[in-house]
Amino acid sequence: MYEPRTYRHWVSDKDLVSFSVQVRETDLLIRARRDLKAKALAATQKCRAELEQYIISHPLFAISLEPLSVEKNAPSLVREMANAAQQVSVGPMAAVAGAIAERVGRELLSFSDEVIVENGGDIFMKTSKERLIGVYAGESTITGRIAFAIQPEETPLGVCTSSGSVGHSLSFGVADAVIVFSPSTSLADAAATAIGNRVSSASDIPKALQFAQGIQGLSGVAVIKDDHMGLMGQIKIADVDQE
Numbered sequence: 001m002y003e004p005r006t007y008r009h010w011v012s013d014k015d016l017v018s019f020s021v022q023v024r025e026t027d028l029l030i031r032a033r034r035d036l037k038a039k040a041l042a043a044t045q046k047c048r049a050e051l052e053q054y055i056i057s058h059p060l061f062a063i064s065l066e067p068l069s070v071e072k073n074a075p076s077l078v079r080e081m082a083n084a085a086q087q088v089s090v091g092p093m094a095a096v097a098g099a100i101a102e103r104v105g106r107e108l109l110s111f112s113d114e115v116i117v118e119n120g121g122d123i124f125m126k127t128s129k130e131r132l133i134g135v136y137a138g139e140s141t142i143t144g145r146i147a148f149a150i151q152p153e154e155t156p157l158g159v160c161t162s163s164g165s166v167g168h169s170l171s172f173g174v175a176d177a178v179i180v181f182s183p184s185t186s187l188a189d190a191a192a193t194a195i196g197n198r199v200s201s202a203s204d205i206p207k208a209l210q211f212a213q214g215i216q217g218l219s220g221v222a223v224i225k226d227d228h229m230g231l232m233g234q235i236k237i238a239d240v241d242q243e
Contacts, residue, residue: 016114023048026100028119032112040117043107047100050075064091077103084186088194088215097122098160098189105185106156122160122192124185128152132238133159137177141227148179149236154219158185162192174225175199178208181220181233191215199223205230 016031021040026048030040054075055062061070061078067086070078077099084095097119105117105124116125125131132147150157162178178196182188191212198208202225209232212221220233231237 016116021104026097026119028101028104028117030104030108030118031114031116032108033114034112036108036111039111040104040108043104044100047077047103050077051096054078061092064093066091068092080186081190084184084190087187087217088191090190090194090197094193095186095190098124098158098185098187102156102158102185109156121163122158122185122189124156124158125150126156135177135179135222135224136161137224138163140176140224142176142224142229145239147238148181148222149238151236154181156183157219158182158188160185160188160192162189162196174201175208175223176226177222177224179222179224180212180218181235182218184217187215187217191218191221195221195223199225202226202228 016033017035018029018031019035019037021028021030021037021044023044026044028040028044061068067089068082070082081092081095081099085092101117101119101122102124105115105126108115109126114127116123123133127150129152131150133150134144134147135142137143160180163176175196178192180188180192180195195208195212198204198211205223205225205228208223209221209230212218212232218233220235222235223230
């Protein structure tokens, strides 16, 4: 089911060209040096075809809430999703948005030295200047008040968000937002789900961060519930009110 992505109105990087690509459930907002919509559409269609063909012969891949082993000759996108899910003990589809965002983004890097791909709140980015990523956490008082500053030397980078109170993603927790930073966007996506599953109230934030510390490959994590936020890793916060 499509859900309007109102947070996209916050985009303000006017130095880049913005365009959208939608292929069934995959809905991407992309920024690059120039309009690469045709190339992005082709890359997205290729990703979807790989995944959908695999699911036809392996239907459990689409519905499992636990990690699954896949064949060595499975499509590379499928293997990437399965590996990310295995690291954090969730189903492979928990990594799908991040995996597609990164796959499309890396395809476009051949034509633009800066690329930002957002797929339902999951972001792959390669930038040559500092970029701010705003925080949308539903009814939390933190929504719209802070942003995370991403430095060019940190990219390519995945920044993925899971929420138990916003959007349609499956979560067994009630965090308003779990935001994960990783060089692997598929891992960031799967980890955001796994960490979010551990938050039933603001008092669960410390144990969720403790779990996150045991996941190799993450560079930062933010967990938000109501007006509480816990942080792990190297994260630079910018006050939006001062921008």
